Amino acid sequence: MKLGIVDEYSDLGSLLHRWEPRCKLIGLMVLIFAFSFVRDLRMLLAMVVVTITIYIISKLPVSFILRRLRYPSFFLLVVVLILPFVSGQTIVMSIGPLDLRQEGLIAVLLVVTRFLSILTIGLILFGTAPFLTTIKAMRALGLPAILADMVLLSLRYLHEIGSDLQKMQTSMSLRGYKKHRFSTRALNVAAWLGGSILVRSYERSEWVYKAMILRGYGYAPTTRGEFQTNSRDVITLGVFLLIAIGFITGDILYGRGVAALLQ
Amino acid sequence: MHIPDGILPGPVTAAGYAATAVVTWYSVRKINQKENPRQDIPKASLLTAAFFVASWIHIPVPPTSVHLVLNGLLGAVLGYFAFPAILIGLFFQAVMFQHGGLTTLGVNAVIMGLPAIIAHYIFRIRRFGNQESRRKTGIFGFLSGAVAIGISVAMFVLILLTNIPADLDIGTERAALYTLAIAHLPLIAIEGVITLLLAVFLQRVRPRILDGV
Numbered sequence: 001m002k003l004g005i006v007d008e009y010s011d012l013g014s015l016l017h018r019w020e021p022r023c024k025l026i027g028l029m030v031l032i033f034a035f036s037f038v039r040d041l042r043m044l045l046a047m048v049v050v051t052i053t054i055y056i057i058s059k060l061p062v063s064f065i066l067r068r069l070r071y072p073s074f075f076l077l078v079v080v081l082i083l084p085f086v087s088g089q090t091i092v093m094s095i096g097p098l099d100l101r102q103e104g105l106i107a108v109l110l111v112v113t114r115f116l117s118i119l120t121i122g123l124i125l126f127g128t129a130p131f132l133t134t135i136k137a138m139r140a141l142g143l144p145a146i147l148a149d150m151v152l153l154s155l156r157y158l159h160e161i162g163s164d165l166q167k168m169q170t171s172m173s174l175r176g177y178k179k180h181r182f183s184t185r186a187l188n189v190a191a192w193l194g195g196s197i198l199v200r201s202y203e204r205s206e207w208v209y210k211a212m213i214l215r216g217y218g219y220a221p222t223t224r225g226e227f228q229t230n231s232r233d234v235i236t237l238g239v240f241l242l243i244a245i246g247f248i249t250g251d252i253l254y255g256r257g258v259a260a261l262l263q
Numbered sequence: 264m265h266i267p268d269g270i271l272p273g274p275v276t277a278a279g280y281a282a283t284a285v286v287t288w289y290s291v292r293k294i295n296q297k298e299n300p301r302q303d304i305p306k307a308s309l310l311t312a313a314f315f316v317a318s319w320i321h322i323p324v325p326p327t328s329v330h331l332v333l334n335g336l337l338g339a340v341l342g343y344f345a346f347p348a349i350l351i352g353l354f355f356q357a358v359m360f361q362h363g364g365l366t367t368l369g370v371n372a373v374i375m376g377l378p379a380i381i382a383h384y385i386f387r388i389r390r391f392g393n394q395e396s397r398r399k400t401g402i403f404g405f406l407s408g409a410v411a412i413g414i415s416v417a418m419f420v421l422i423l424l425t426n427i428p429a430d431l432d433i434g435t436e437r438a439a440l441y442t443l444a445i446a447h448l449p450l451i452a453i454e455g456v457i458t459l460l461l462a463v464f465l466q467r468v469r470p471r472i473l474d475g476v
Contacts, residue, residue, distance in 0.1 A: 036366040037273030115269030153308030191460030194317040201313035209305040
């Protein structure tokens, strides 16, 4: 499996690229959560407008998001195909033995719009700064050192271990192994393959630890003041927080959203 | 078995993050109580990456195939590092492959991570009594793998059906519950058997890995 790279356009010069990473992390995460609170259909339209506007400001190419939307969650697809036929009582149309229901269609609209908007803002968050910078910003905002170190080390070796697996699977194919039938042999082979990956990684971790100790791991001075916030960063953060508050307030003011429509 | 963004309402996603924060804090506290907590970080990190990669291995179950989850074995091997490891794996999946989601990261971490911690305790039972044998490792390996994925499936189905923004009648809800549970039974069996085989393989090749991080 090829690893998805999200920061390939992190060197563009948009307002969002220049935004101080800690402020960006807070602002966009709060907006993402505000989106997940939305239940009113009128607010969904506003959510789409805000998402598209932010995407345009980010200057990320359209192909960047399209590539990632090409394989939306299979699970979401199942929900979209099933919900309109099982949720609610108001029948809009009958297709053979299946009844298309209004409440189900509304639920699908809500789920799909929220999914696409949140996914897009998430891609903007991680696509407008180098991944390492975003992790450092998380660390600066209080992510425990153990977690930050684990994220960086796992990411560093993910590619190598992934390539090990690919090589082993190629070797298996060249030796005539076909994985099309379910059998106890298929289970055994999968276990040996997984086990070999774990053993190799365990052994590699012992050398990695020794190398890290030699380079002063755990004794290096912590860098302070890596991120500098200016008034423009704070104002941008304020604008995003206001937008997020606007969504939550709007959803409350417009009633109980889908819940009201379903009654 | 990851819940994507947009399905769950805001309060549930927020509760998921709160629960994840508590369990992560507890796990980090337990890790920091070790004599040299930094020593285990490279080991836990590389095994996190290895478990992430191992989950790409597919088992053919015609007409489709299932991929390994291995949260039971992950709990058995990584102990208190298991929850942070799962959180990191889910974060990578959400950011790199758009599987799962950023708002549902907390809920998904609880669904996969809490059973991993339970699996850690189940696997530890093999140390009681007589000397560790391959049979005991296999039995407790199977139990930790099957129980962990079984609890994950139950949590996933319950959270999903009780929070999906849809007006389902009781009959439909019950049918969906049974269908989802039955559909996952082969996965539970396969996961248990694979964990058994993996635990026995590790005991034969590198028993130190099973001693935990």
